[in-house]
Amino acid sequence: MRILLIEDDAMLGDAVCAGLTQDGARVDWVRSLSDARLALVEHDYKAVLLDLGLPEGSGLKVLASMRARYDATPVLIITARDRLSERVAGLDAGADDYIVKPFQLDELQARLRAVLRRSSNTVVSAMRRGDVAIEPARQIVTRAGREVSLSAHEYRTLLALMERMGQTVSREQLEVAVYGGSGTIESNTVAVYVHQLRRKLGEGLIVTAHGVGYRIETGDTP
Template identity: 70%
Template sequence: MRILLVEDDAMLADALVTALGQHDTAVEWARDAAAARLTLIDHDYAAVLLDLGLPGGSGLGVLAAMRARYDTTPVIIMTARDRLSDRISGLDAGADDYLVKPFQVDELRARLRAVLRRSLGRVAPVLRSGDVELDPASRSVACRGQPVALSAHEYRTLLALMEKAGKALSRTALEEAVYGSDGVIESNTVAVYVHQLRRKLGEDLIETVHGYGYRLREAR
């Protein structure tokens, strides 16, 4: 099992990486909010252990970005904030559990097992446009019933367009959907991903709105 630990306390992070690693859990460590957001865009994890007070942003912001793109990965908040209002805010933001520091590793492992069991029955809405179907829960795409392999950037471009089917999205909005607001825009532009999506899913799928951006054509 591979999980992401988002924690700025190096001593605690080292201890958790070692302790969880003894139980067949591979732990990747992100030290701040920006690193967490970028890592979560490009990788799949069984679960996320998330601190709230992070350099460069809030843990709740990381969680909000995940849920906004239908990322249903189980999240356990780990924090010293023990007020009821903090617990409510974390759970309402989409966390699956809330663990107050300090805690025992055995309790953390038990809570991990619990959220993973619950996640097996989680359902996310399937998005459809004409012959194209996108399942956010499995991050899979099909065209005319046949699976289509997309890169991570192509998938996020398509997801953003399908969420706003029939509405124009600016290039800036698509760049944020692909790279995240904390990301650095790479040399390849959104135009490249749109070109690849047209090649894989049909030339008529995405319409260019000249001088602005792109729009997913509404199914006729």
């Protein structure tokens, strides 16, 4: 089980990493917003432990970018901010739970197990278009019943289009879905992912809306 810890406090980070590693988890520890965004783009995690008070700004920015690109990875906020309004803001932004510092490691581990259980019990139906299906819960894409291998960026591009089937999704929206709106992105990056998806899933699946973006039409036959 791979966990992402986003925390700039060295002492707390060491303790959390040691405890979760002893529990059998693999922990990736980052200390900044930029490193967190990069880790989330490059890897898939079972859960994220997120501090709000980071050097570059609020950890809620990471949470917002995750949910904007349809990343449903469970997020447990760990923070010293204990006001009710702040807890509500974190949960409303898409966090699955909220624990206030200082805390006992046993409680953190129990809350983490709880959010993972809730996540595993959440069933998201497969979305289909013609003979192409995507299962967000398992992150699997099939064509005519056979699993198709996609890169993480191709998968996120397809998911963003399938989530808004029948609507035109702009290049900027797709960039947010894939990268979370961070970093400098080459102007043709989305077009490359769309080209690869067409090659793997059929030319007729994704329609180009010239000068606007891309869409997947509703209906049974691409």
